[in-house]
Amino acid sequence: MAGDSAEPAKALEFKEKGNKCFQAGNYTEAEALYTKAINYDPDNPLLYTNRTLTLLRLRLYTRVVSDALTSIALMPENMKAYYHLAQAHIALGRPSEALASSRKAHAFCVEEIHRGGKGASSIGPITELVLRCKKEDWEEREDVRLRGREGLLGEVVEALGKGDSVEGTRGKIEEVRRVFDEAGLVDREARRRKVPDWCVDDITFAVMLDPVVTKTGQSYDRSSIMEHLKRSPTDPLTREPLRIEDLRPNLALKAACEEFIQENGWAVDW
Amino acid sequence: MTFATKRLQKELQKIHGNLPPGISLVSAEGFDEWLLDLKVLDANPIYLNQTYRLKFKFSPSYPIEPPEVTFHKTADRPIPMHPHIYSNGIICLDLLGQQGWSPVQNVESICMSLQSMLTGNTKNERPEGDEHFVANNRRRPKDIDFYYHDNTV
Numbered sequence: 001m002a003g004d005s006a007e008p009a010k011a012l013e014f015k016e017k018g019n020k021c022f023q024a025g026n027y028t029e030a031e032a033l034y035t036k037a038i039n040y041d042p043d044n045p046l047l048y049t050n051r052t053l054t055l056l057r058l059r060l061y062t063r064v065v066s067d068a069l070t071s072i073a074l075m076p077e078n079m080k081a082y083y084h085l086a087q088a089h090i091a092l093g094r095p096s097e098a099l100a101s102s103r104k105a106h107a108f109c110v111e112e113i114h115r116g117g118k119g120a121s122s123i124g125p126i127t128e129l130v131l132r133c134k135k136e137d138w139e140e141r142e143d144v145r146l147r148g149r150e151g152l153l154g155e156v157v158e159a160l161g162k163g164d165s166v167e168g169t170r171g172k173i174e175e176v177r178r179v180f181d182e183a184g185l186v187d188r189e190a191r192r193r194k195v196p197d198w199c200v201d202d203i204t205f206a207v208m209l210d211p212v213v214t215k216t217g218q219s220y221d222r223s224s225i226m227e228h229l230k231r232s233p234t235d236p237l238t239r240e241p242l243r244i245e246d247l248r249p250n251l252a253l254k255a256a257c258e259e260f261i262q263e264n265g266w267a268v269d270w
Numbered sequence: 271m272t273f274a275t276k277r278l279q280k281e282l283q284k285i286h287g288n289l290p291p292g293i294s295l296v297s298a299e300g301f302d303e304w305l306l307d308l309k310v311l312d313a314n315p316i317y318l319n320q321t322y323r324l325k326f327k328f329s330p331s332y333p334i335e336p337p338e339v340t341f342h343k344t345a346d347r348p349i350p351m352h353p354h355i356y357s358n359g360i361i362c363l364d365l366l367g368q369q370g371w372s373p374v375q376n377v378e379s380i381c382m383s384l385q386s387m388l389t390g391n392t393k394n395e396r397p398e399g400d401e402h403f404v405a406n407n408r409r410r411p412k413d414i415d416f417y418y419h420d421n422t423v
Contacts, residue, residue, distance in 0.1 A: 203333060203373040204273070205280035227273075228373050231334050236372040270280070 011041035015050060022050075027057045045074035045081070052084040064088035079108035079119050079126075086129055095136035102130040106210065110222065113244065120226070127209050127223035131261075131268045138265020153180045195270045199257045203228060203236070207267050208257045212247040219250045274332040275301045285378055293381045296323065303327050305342065306381055310388045316351055317388055323347040324384065325359075326377060336371035338411050339380055351394050352387065358404045360411045362397065363387065368412060 018033035034051040041047060048071035055064045068085035072078050082105035089098035106126050112119035153176070160173050201208045203224035211219040216237050220228075225247065228236060235242040261267060278301045285295065296305040304326040310317035327338040341349045341359035349355060354362040364370030365383060397403070407414070 203277075205277050205284070224373075227334055234372075236374045239370075239372065270283075 006043065007040045008044065011037040011044060011047060013037075014040065015047060018050060018054075022054055027054050030054045031058060043074060045071040045078060048074070049078070049080040049084065052081065052088075056084055056087055059091070061088040061091045065092070077108055077111075079105050079112065079122065082108065083122070083126060083129065086133060090129075090133060090136055095133055095140050099130070099133040099137050102126065102133045106130050110210070113222075113226070123223045123226055127221065130209055131207065134261050135265045135268035138262070142265065149180070149183075153177070195264075195267045196260070198253070199260050199267075207261060207270070208253070211250040211253045211257065213250040213253075214242060214247065219253055222247070272301075272330040273334065274328050274330050277333055278328060281376055281378075289378060290382060290385075292385055293378070301328060304377065306377070307347075308381060308385055308388075310385065312389055314389060314391070316391065316394050320350070321347060322350050322388075324381065326380075333373040333376065336366055336368065336375075336412055337377075337380070339366050339384075340411060350388055351396065352391050353393050353395055353397055354387070355397070356400050356403055357396055358407075360403075360407070360414070362414075366412065367414075 014033050014037035018030045018037060021027075021030035021033060031051060031054045034047060034054060038044075038047045038051065048067045052064045052067045052071070055061075055067065064084055065088050068081040068088065071081040072085075075081075082101045086098045086102035086105060089095070089101060106123075109119055109123050109126050113123065156176050157173055160169055160176065195207060199207050201211075201221040201224050202218070203220055206221070206224075208219070208221040210222040212222045212225060213219045214225075214235050214237075216235060218237055220236070225236075226244065229242065229244055233241060233243055278298075282298055289295065292309040292311045294307045296307055298304040306324045306326070308322045308324055309320070323342045323344060325340050325342040329335050329337075339361060341355060341361065343349050343359060349357055349359050356362070361384070363383065365372070365375060365380070
């Protein structure tokens with residue numbers, strides 16, 4: 001669509017100006033400058049991710065979504081666009097879409113770590129975002145479940161009330177209410193459950209999203225062991241030399257953590 | 271919320287009413303400084319009937335960076351006698367130094383290490399050069415390159 005009219009040099013000029021405004025916290029001005037840059041070079045995916053970041057600050061979330069999708073269409077392996085898209089979806093109350101996008105951002109980030117790219121420093125915030133999405137997604141499912149049960153109680157009580165014999169019906173209705181009540185208590189009790197140690201990262205004490213294992217057999221979340229290795233290339237338990245390349249994904253534990261959070265979204269903020 | 275705050279919130283939840291014997295939390299108002307009391311549990315005559323106070327200071331990047339841990343002197347909380355503890359409360363312990371620290375350590379594990387360091391000690395003395403060190407040191411404890419020469423005490 002840009003055809004021959006694209007002027008990347010001019011676009012770059014406006015982008016630089018936009019960056020300066022963004023850094024100064026002048027987001028409205030930055031947005032206008034990025035828009036000019038995009039007009040000069042509409043096929044450059046990176047200009048759109050500059051604008052999505054600005055739009056996130058301006059809380060213009062539906063525009064973040066459309067810009068992020070444009071950027072992804074131009075460049076499918078687009079960690080930043082998926083990262084911004086997930087944040088916008090969360091803000092718009094669409095957690096399951098947010099979760100899908102944040103997972104993509106995480107996967108691209110891990111690939112970039114293996115290639116030694118500079119996106120590696122994003123693993124911390126992206127991990128946090130995926131967990132946040134999982135929690136929001138769980139809360140939405142939990143809401144539906146609880147509302148469904150209230151509806152069920154109403155229906156059962158109504159059906160009982162339609163019965164012919166009046167004596168005995170009242171007792172049954174009371175019994176049904178009591179049983180539903182108790183189930184609710186059990187639920188609340190369950191929510192106070194402890195997070196099992198096997199899914200907790202020993203560095204952040206948070207639930208693991210992407211466990212990786214060292215040769216000691218101990219697993220850590222990829223984001224927190226990376227943070228440690230930046231400071232000290234040693235195994236946290238033995239202090240022997242440890243490099244990023246020595247880490248191996250722990251797929252079974254990852255699946256177990258995944259299943260645990262799926263059922264216990266509250267654990268993200270235990 | 272910083273890296274440190276999130277982890278310390280969880281540590282606090284874990285240790286609440288759940289610390290090993292001889293270790294108790296005195297205050298953890300914010301997430302930059304905690305105070306804990308420490309007692310030696312066996313009949314070691316050097317530490318009999320005494321309680322010691324530990325001060326933990328956390329940087330925003332704890333536990334990637336070690337906390338600063340010192341003994342804190344008050345009217346009824348002396349500084350314990352030990353060949354690795356200076357009379358101003360600075361502790362020479364490798365796991366608290368830049369080199370020896372590991373992020374899998376935590377407040378509870380540090381307290382337990384210090385407790386066992388006292389329990390196993392038989393020398394009722396200060397480190398060599400204590401007076402000179404206390405009079406002249408201006409560095410933060412974690413920046414001091416202690417020479418961990420003697421791991422038997």
